[in-house]
Amino acid sequence: MTHATLQVALDILELHRAVRIAEEAVAGGADWIEVGTPLIKSEGMAAVRQIREAFPGRVIVADMKIADTGTVEVEMAAKAGANVVCVLADADDTVIAECVRAAHLYGVRVMADLINVADPVARARDLASLGVDIVNAHVGIDQQMIGKNSVDLLRSIAGEVSIPLAVAGGLDASTAAQAVAAGADIVIVGGWIVKSGDVEGSARRIREAIDAPSIAPPAKRSVDEEIRGLFMQVSAPNVTDAMHRKGAMNGLFPLTFGVKAVGPAVTVQSFPGDWAKPVEAIDVCRPGDVLVIYNAAATHVSPWGELATRSAINRGVAGVIIDGSARDVDDIRALKFPLFARACVPNAGEPKGFGEINAEIPCCGQTVRPGDWIVADESGAVVVPKERAYEVARRALEVKKNEERVRAEIARGSTLAEVQELYKWEKK
Numbered sequence: 275m276t277h278a279t280l281q282v283a284l285d286i287l288e289l290h291r292a293v294r295i296a297e298e299a300v301a302g303g304a305d306w307i308e309v310g311t312p313l314i315k316s317e318g319m320a321a322v323r324q325i326r327e328a329f330p331g332r333v334i335v336a337d338m339k340i341a342d343t344g345t346v347e348v349e350m351a352a353k354a355g356a357n358v359v360c361v362l363a364d365a366d367d368t369v370i371a372e373c374v375r376a377a378h379l380y381g382v383r384v385m386a387d388l389i390n391v392a393d394p395v396a397r398a399r400d401l402a403s404l405g406v407d408i409v410n411a412h413v414g415i416d417q418q419m420i421g422k423n424s425v426d427l428l429r430s431i432a433g434e435v436s437i438p439l440a441v442a443g444g445l446d447a448s449t450a451a452q453a454v455a456a457g458a459d460i461v462i463v464g465g466w467i468v469k470s471g472d473v474e475g476s477a478r479r480i481r482e483a484i485d486a487p488s489i490a491p492p493a494k495r496s497v498d499e500e501i502r503g504l505f506m507q508v509s510a511p512n513v514t515d516a517m518h519r520k521g522a523m524n525g526l527f528p529l530t531f532g533v534k535a536v537g538p539a540v541t542v543q544s545f546p547g548d549w550a551k552p553v554e555a556i557d558v559c560r561p562g563d564v565l566v567i568y569n570a571a572a573t574h575v576s577p578w579g580e581l582a583t584r585s586a587i588n589r590g591v592a593g594v595i596i597d598g599s600a601r602d603v604d605d606i607r608a609l610k611f612p613l614f615a616r617a618c619v620p621n622a623g624e625p626k627g628f629g630e631i632n633a634e635i636p637c638c639g640q641t642v643r644p645g646d647w648i649v650a651d652e653s654g655a656v657v658v659p660k661e662r663a664y665e666v667a668r669r670a671l672e673v674k675k676n677e678e679r680v681r682a683e684i685a686r687g688s689t690l691a692e693v694q695e696l697y698k699w700e701k702k
């Protein structure tokens with residue numbers, strides 16, 4: 275049976291939470307405890323000291339990401355209680371050599387982090403010959419958001435060096451198992467454990483996956499299917515958080531409840547009272563599209579009603595957003611069709627045929643182009659530029675994951691200000 279080491283990465287800012295989370299992760303089966311770079315930046319070597327005190331018998335890893343002054347940084351981490359100290363693989367050879375010398379002096383090991391290295395195979399060989407103890411096939415959190423994969427990186431270096439291999443970057447139970455099958459000796463997991471609402475249970479699932487890896491081939495999905503799958507898991511607030519509080523449409527209300535609209539936009543430029551283009555646009559939609567209609571914010575006349583909704587359902591339209599009004603809201607609610615508008619008013623207008631389908635439009639304070647992604651729920655609607663849709667969807671899932679652990683801590687009696695140490699982080 276394989277026994278890879280499970281290293282939990284404490285990538286959080288608050289030391290009091292880090293100790294508790296580490297206890298739960300160890301109870302779930304984590305072997306090594308990493309004091310993550312964000313925790314070191316937030317709390318300094320006090321974090322390494324405190325984790326060492328709390329876990330006297332454990333291997334403690336200090337993710338210093340050393341780029342310069344190798345001796346000083348290895349020394350401070352070792353003296354604080356670390357057994358393994360991390361250096362950037364891309365640091366100059368002089369830095370790596372200094373780290374190795376200092377590590378020998380203080381009886382600790384050096385792990386080199388391949389994040390962003392141009393030629394990982396060649397660099398892994400150099401690192402081994404420079405005396406590094408462990409090479410880490412690491413894809414950073416920002417790189418994960420654009421689809422880079424740490425198991426692919428691990429596969430590229432497996433068998434190229436004889437020192438132990440670690441792997442890190444967005445791993446969950448399934449990818450951790452793949453990593454062990456690909457040759458990982460040390461599996462490093464951050465977010466999937468430490469941001470979880472059930473840290474112990476998540477660590478246990480990873481432990482079981484790496485101890486008895488059963489590898490199901492990942493299902494092949496198009497990028498659009500992946501984006502939709504990700505957006506379906508998150509809320510409109512998660513998405514705007516992921517976009518640094520941008521993208522939200524103003525003045526828009528959900529007119530139907532308990533339903534959500536996710537999909538690429540088909541846009542309509544129309545004029546108050548003229549419902550021809552909004553209705554013609556239904557026939558342009560593919561299943562899963564969201565119809566986004568600019569109707570000049572009119573609140574005295576509706577370009578959309580029940581019959582249009584029934585047509586849209588036939589085409590598989592995922593929802594409708596109107597910078598204007600809608601009518602027949604009672605019937606549309608009964609159809610459970612996602613509809614968002616500024617107002618409801620019973621007046622229809624005339625099908626005159628002015629306007630345009632699939633042109634760039636303004637909508638409730640945002641610009642929407644055909645193919646931009648829409649995520650709309652009872653909090654409102656967010657538009658995501660199509661070029662960033664995958665990245666924003668991944669980041670939105672990170673936002674959601676971050677909230678899981680915070681929610682669990684509030685459920686245990688903490689307040690939000692306590693969990694996030696709000697006073698400490700106020701801008702000075």
Ligand SMILES: O=C(CO)[C@H](O)[C@H](O)COP(=O)(O)O
Nearest residue numbers: 283442443444445463464465
């Ligand atoms: O070093 C790191 C980020 O630079 C993380 O510790 C590492 O990526 C593991 O965390 P996650 O599983 O959340 O990716």
